[in-house]
Amino acid sequence: YAVNSILYQRGIYPSESFSFEQKYGLTVLVTSDEKLKAYLIKILEQVKQWLSDLVIEKLVLVIRRVSTQEVVERWQFDIKCDKSAKSDEPMVAEKDEKQVKKDIADVIRQIVASVTFLPALDFQCSFELLIYCDKNTELPSGEWADTGPQLVSNSVEVKLKSFTTSIHKVDSLVAYKLNPNE
Amino acid sequence: GPPPPPTSTMSNRLALQQQQQQQNRWRQQSGTFEGDSRSSTTASSDFIAAAGLPRQSPAPSLLGDRRQQQQQQVESNVKINGLQMRLLAEESARKRQRIEADQQIHRLRDENIRLQSREGSTEERSRLATVTAELQTVRDEYQDYRSKTQRTLDDCQRNVTRLNREKLELEERATADKERLALELKEARNRVFELTSRELRMTEEARMQAEIRSKELSEWKAHLAEREAQLEESSKLQARVNELELQAKRHESERARLKSANEAIDRYEQVRQQNARLKEQLAAAKQIRDDRLVLEEENRSLRGRLESAESRAATLAADLAAAQTAEAKQSDRSANQSLTADHWSSESARLASAQRELALATAGRAELQIAVSAAERSLSESAAAQSEAEAKIQRLETELGELKRRLRLLSRERDMLKEFVASYRLDCTLGGSGSEQAYLQRISNMESLLDDYKRQLDEALAEKSSTASAAPSRLSLPVESQQQQQQQQASSRLSLGELASKQEASLVIELRQQITELHKRLAAAEEDKEMLAAREARLSDLGDADPRFTRVLHLVQNPAQEAEEARENELAELRKKLEKALTRCEKLEEKLKNRAAAGPADGEAAAATAGSSAAATSVIGDMTRDVSMIVGRGDLLTEIERLKTELDRKDLQKQRQREAFRTNTEKMREAVHRLLGYRVQLESDNPSERLFRISSTYVDFDEQDSDKTSFLFRLNDDNVDLLTTDYVSEWQSDVRHYVQERNSVPAFLATVTLNYFGSSTTLVSSSVMGATTIS
Numbered sequence: 001y002a003v004n005s006i007l008y009q010r011g012i013y014p015s016e017s018f019s020f021e022q023k024y025g026l027t028v029l030v031t032s033d034e035k036l037k038a039y040l041i042k043i044l045e046q047v048k049q050w051l052s053d054l055v056i057e058k059l060v061l062v063i064r065r066v067s068t069q070e071v072v073e074r075w076q077f078d079i080k081c082d083k084s085a086k087s088d089e090p091m092v093a094e095k096d097e098k099q100v101k102k103d104i105a106d107v108i109r110q111i112v113a114s115v116t117f118l119p120a121l122d123f124q125c126s127f128e129l130l131i132y133c134d135k136n137t138e139l140p141s142g143e144w145a146d147t148g149p150q151l152v153s154n155s156v157e158v159k160l161k162s163f164t165t166s167i168h169k170v171d172s173l174v175a176y177k178l179n180p181n182e
Numbered sequence: 183g184p185p186p187p188p189t190s191t192m193s194n195r196l197a198l199q200q201q202q203q204q205q206n207r208w209r210q211q212s213g214t215f216e217g218d219s220r221s222s223t224t225a226s227s228d229f230i231a232a233a234g235l236p237r238q239s240p241a242p243s244l245l246g247d248r249r250q251q252q253q254q255q256v257e258s259n260v261k262i263n264g265l266q267m268r269l270l271a272e273e274s275a276r277k278r279q280r281i282e283a284d285q286q287i288h289r290l291r292d293e294n295i296r297l298q299s300r301e302g303s304t305e306e307r308s309r310l311a312t313v314t315a316e317l318q319t320v321r322d323e324y325q326d327y328r329s330k331t332q333r334t335l336d337d338c339q340r341n342v343t344r345l346n347r348e349k350l351e352l353e354e355r356a357t358a359d360k361e362r363l364a365l366e367l368k369e370a371r372n373r374v375f376e377l378t379s380r381e382l383r384m385t386e387e388a389r390m391q392a393e394i395r396s397k398e399l400s401e402w403k404a405h406l407a408e409r410e411a412q413l414e415e416s417s418k419l420q421a422r423v424n425e426l427e428l429q430a431k432r433h434e435s436e437r438a439r440l441k442s443a444n445e446a447i448d449r450y451e452q453v454r455q456q457n458a459r460l461k462e463q464l465a466a467a468k469q470i471r472d473d474r475l476v477l478e479e480e481n482r483s484l485r486g487r488l489e490s491a492e493s494r495a496a497t498l499a500a501d502l503a504a505a506q507t508a509e510a511k512q513s514d515r516s517a518n519q520s521l522t523a524d525h526w527s528s529e530s531a532r533l534a535s536a537q538r539e540l541a542l543a544t545a546g547r548a549e550l551q552i553a554v555s556a557a558e559r560s561l562s563e564s565a566a567a568q569s570e571a572e573a574k575i576q577r578l579e580t581e582l583g584e585l586k587r588r589l590r591l592l593s594r595e596r597d598m599l600k601e602f603v604a605s606y607r608l609d610c611t612l613g614g615s616g617s618e619q620a621y622l623q624r625i626s627n628m629e630s631l632l633d634d635y636k637r638q639l640d641e642a643l644a645e646k647s648s649t650a651s652a653a654p655s656r657l658s659l660p661v662e663s664q665q666q667q668q669q670q671q672a673s674s675r676l677s678l679g680e681l682a683s684k685q686e687a688s689l690v691i692e693l694r695q696q697i698t699e700l701h702k703r704l705a706a707a708e709e710d711k712e713m714l715a716a717r718e719a720r721l722s723d724l725g726d727a728d729p730r731f732t733r734v735l736h737l738v739q740n741p742a743q744e745a746e747e748a749r750e751n752e753l754a755e756l757r758k759k760l761e762k763a764l765t766r767c768e769k770l771e772e773k774l775k776n777r778a779a780a781g782p783a784d785g786e787a788a789a790a791t792a793g794s795s796a797a798a799t800s801v802i803g804d805m806t807r808d809v810s811m812i813v814g815r816g817d818l819l820t821e822i823e824r825l826k827t828e829l830d831r832k833d834l835q836k837q838r839q840r841e842a843f844r845t846n847t848e849k850m851r852e853a854v855h856r857l858l859g860y861r862v863q864l865e866s867d868n869p870s871e872r873l874f875r876i877s878s879t880y881v882d883f884d885e886q887d888s889d890k891t892s893f894l895f896r897l898n899d900d901n902v903d904l905l906t907t908d909y910v911s912e913w914q915s916d917v918r919h920y921v922q923e924r925n926s927v928p929a930f931l932a933t934v935t936l937n938y939f940g941s942s943t944t945l946v947s948s949s950v951m952g953a954t955t956i957s
Contacts, residue, residue, distance in 0.1 A: 039737070126742040126744075129740070130736050132733075134732070144735050144737060145738050146735060149725050151724055159386065
């Protein structure tokens with residue numbers, strides 16, 4: 001939902017390709033583009049697997065200018081896993097689910113509010129999702145490949161709220177170019 | 183509306199039922215309408231209450247109040263719109279009802295009129311009266327209802343106008359507030375943004391600084407630990423340095439002692455020389471003593487002679503007195519002294535000589551006394567010098583023995599200390615980064631020690647020079663020369679020492695310079711390290727991944743990749759279009775030039791005379807067509823070139839295939855010839871004829887392929903025909919037997935082969951009968 005919100009708020013995809021849904025007590029936007037949906041589902045399923053394996057470190061949404069392939073914005077979600085929780089036995093959540101959902105809703109609200117200070121992207125952009133994981137993680141299939149971190153040069157960083165479950169802690173950060181249109 | 187009057191019995195009954203139903207319906211609608219009107223009134227009142235927005239909305243100053251006001255305004259607008267819609271709907275419903283009621287009234291009136299016109303029966307009249315009464319009641323009710331609805335409608339209209347007015351006022355106020363709030367919001371947003379960004383930046387900076395500080399702290403802790411370790415090491419080194427310093431001091435003292443020993447040795451040499459000189463002096467003194475003894479002897483002898491001379495002089499004096507008395511007596515006896523004159527002359531000559539001898543003896547005695555006193559003096563001096571020299575000699579001899587012993591010990595210690603000094607110097611030159619300060623300190627201590635030694639040496643030399651000048655004069659002349667020699671040796675030794683100390687000083691200076699340079703480089707390296715560590719920390723926060731621990735994965739087929747590919751394709755297409763357009767432009771320009779060269783005026787004149795753009799357009803159209811043809815021609819030319827190359831390739835391929843086919847065909851023919859014994863050849867160039875000439879291998883090669891030695895066959899789809907030739911006539915019986923009767927050409931051909939084989943074998947065997955070999 002955060003990814004969808006970012007794609008909607010930053011105008012990466014036209015607004016008419018999004019539909020409203022109720023989640024976490026908020027009205028969130030979800031894409032109805034089938035190709036994009038398929039891409040997100042594929043990635044997030046693997047992320048889910050790696051989350052349960054506790055090997056994932058970061059999930060990064062990179063926004064690039066199509067004409068120059070320059071990275072203009074970077075939404076980074078640092079995921080810290082409690083390695084001691086890795087076991088075959090199912091764990092009982094120590095944190096209240098309501099509180100977790102509330103925290104998630106706060107993060108999404110903050111993403112939505114970030115449009116107030118993020119610069120407008122008046123050019124064609126595309127996005128990509130990067131996953132940072134442990135060095136020894138095997139590639140799930142030939143569709144996956146190694147890549148670089150794709151950092152933003154001369155960036156300004158804004159840290160967003162974080163939320164925690166009993167096992168994972170997610171810190172959010174957005175790095176952007178102050179004048180991307182130059 | 184009110185029910186219509188009945189027309190006939192059944193129809194009237196039906197009509198009455200319909201009227202009743204309509205009345206009920208009308209009552210229900212009126213009731214609902216009343217209810218609706220009441221509800222609309224309550225709704226309007228609710229709206230008024232709900233939309234009882236404050237006449238003067240509070241002056242919001244923050245985003246929250248603005249949002250609330252906006253929400254309230256939106257809600258009020260929604261409610262107003264809803265109510266308006268409802269009002270409109272109700273109004274339209276009322277209108278419809280009114281219209282229906284009017285229509286019913288009209289229908290009833292018509293009915294009434296019709297009924298009145300049909301007045302005949304009392305029942306109908308009574309019914310009509312009842313209907314009329316009902317109609318009247320309905321009309322009254324309708325009028326009441328209408329008035330009521332009109333009142334409510336008026337109320338609603340008033341409410342609506344009031345609400346609209348209020349709405350306008352609110353909107354105006356809202357727009358003004360909106361503008362003001364927008365400005366405030368913008369300002370607040372900017373402030374918030376600034377504050378947020380500043381706060382975030384500050385927090386980020388603070389966090390980074392805290393991280394940097396923590397890292398610095400950890401580094402400092404590590405550094406401190408290192409320093410503590412270094413301190414321990416330096417303390418150990420300091421202890422070692424102290425030991426070394428002590429050793430160096432000892433060494434220096436030993437060196438000084440050695441120096442002093444050397445000096446003592448030199449002094450010993452000098453003393454020995456002095457001793458030799460003293461011995462010489464002693465010998466001289468002894469000689470002088472001997473001379474003195476001799477002189478004393480001479481003195482004694484002279485004394486004795488002097489005594490004798492004195493006695494003689496006394497006797498002579500007595501003689502002289504006697505002589506004088508005698509002379510006095512003589513005077514009296516002068517007369518008779520002629521015999522004694524000679525005696526007295528001899529006696530006076532003897533007296534004169536005695537006096538002369540006495541004077542000479544006296545003078546000799548004086549000289550002897552002087553010589554004796556001088557000799558005594560020199561003797562005493564030489565005795566003192568001798569005693570002094572002896573004492574000195576004894577002292578020096580004891581010192582010499584002691585110095586020899588010490589020299590032996592010192593030489594051993596010197597060798598040992600040389601090794602220490604060599605190792606010490608090695609430590610000084612190598613030096614570690616952690617003990618630079620200790621080494622610097624050591625070097626400074628050594629320098630101070632060196633200065634002290636120099637000062638002491640100068641003092642010693644000065645003292646020596648002063649003691650050398652205080653020595654005895656006569657005997658010190660050679661001593662002075664010796665001292666001068668000693669000074670020269672000491673100065674030369676001092677110069678050597680100075681040279682050595684200068685070398686050490688230069689080494690120390692060089693070491694110090696190296697140490698300061700290393701220190702600077704270390705500081706610069708530490709700064710670079712801190713900067714790189716901070717940069718690394720920042721990059722890791724920003725998302726840089728350390729490939730030693732982390733890998734960054736992505737799907738190869740992702741939206742960014744697809745967008746890039748689409749853009750590349752678009753760019754490629756655009757480039758192609760651009761190239762086409764450019765070629766088209768070039769062709770157009772060429773065409774224009776050609777036209778300009780050929781007859782630019784004609785086309786333009788034609789266009790001018792035509793006086794319309796159609797001719798110019800046609801000219802341009804012709805040019806465009808020509809250019810299209812040229813461009814297309816260009817495409818065609820390229821196509822032609824491509825086809826030509828393709829054709830050449832195909833020709834080559836075909837030629838190669840032909841060669842291969844020919845080769846294979848030759849091979850096949852050769853194989854058939856060898857295996858089956860017949861050479862098969864295509865008789866005509868037209869392969870559709872399928873005419874083959876077959877020659878046996880047993881026929882001579884030169885005679886093959888002729889009608890007399892070969893068969894001709896035509897291959898049909900289902901059979902093989904043997905054509906008649908001269909050669910066939912030779913094999914008529916076999917042809918009849920195998921081909922015609924048994925329809926087997928292979929058997930016929932085999933028979934021919936066997937016949938040839940048999941005949942050739944018979945011929946060979948008959949020709950070589952003598953050899954009895956059959957080929």
